[in-house]
Amino acid sequence: MTSVSTVPVVMAVVATVPSLALAQTEHFDQVPTGALPAGWVSGVTGRGAPRWQVVADPTAPSAPNVLRQSGTGTFPWAVRQDVSLADGFVETRFKSIAGREDQAGGVVWRFQDAKTYYVARANANEGNVSLYYTTGGVRTTIKYVDAPVPKDVWHTLRAEFQGSRIRVLFNGRTLIEAEDTHIRKEGAVGLWTKADSVTSFDDFSYGTMGIAR
DSSP states (O other): OHHHHHHHHHHHHHHHHHHHHTEEEEOOTTSOTTSOOTTEEEEEEEEEEOOEEEEEOTTOTTSSEEEEEOSEEEEEEEEEEEEEESSEEEEEEEEEEEOSSOOEEEEEEEEEETTEEEEEEEETTTTEEEEEEEETTEEEEEEEEEOOOOTTSOEEEEEEEETTEEEEEETTEEEEEEEOOSOOSOEEEEEEOOBTOEEEEEEEEEEOOOOOO
C-alpha cells in the first residue's frame, strides 16, 4: 500500500522540475563593465552605431550593474544567441535615461536575425506600450495602447507568447493581448531600443512558461 500511494507524489515532484529549471534571470553583476555579457550579440535593424555595454548604476534594481544602450541606430538590439524559444516569456526591468528623438526600451523574442523578430516596447516620449513584428527588416504594428512611461524611473516590461497568442504586461498590468502568426519558428530572446534612446536594463528573465489561461 505504501509504494502505491507514493507514486503520484513522486510523479508530481518530477513534473515540476522542468518548469523551474527552464527559467533564467540575468542581473549583469558578474560581467566586467564595458563589455557585453557572455553569450550575447548586438547589432541594429537598419542603420546606425549602437553601443551596448555593462555599466555601473547605483539605482539598479539589483545593483551594481546594468546593461545600457547609449549609441544610435534605427532599431538597436542585443540578444542571447545561445537561447532558442518558441513558447515562453521574456521580461526585463528598464529605465529610459535620455534621447532627443526617442526614449524607448523593449524586449524581443523568436529572433531569427536582424530582420525577423517580435518586439514589445514602452516609450517615454510617446507615452505608450506597443507590440510589433519585424519581417524583411520592416517593423509592423500589431497593437499599441496609451500608458504613462516616466523617464528616469525603473519599469517592468514582460511579453508572454504561446503559439499565435501574445500578451504584453507593463508594470504587472496586462495592456495588450493579441494573436499573430507572422513568426512561428523558435528564436533568441533579448533587448531592444530605438533611435538615440539611452536606456538601461536589469533583471533580464526568460523561460518556457506559457500564457496562463
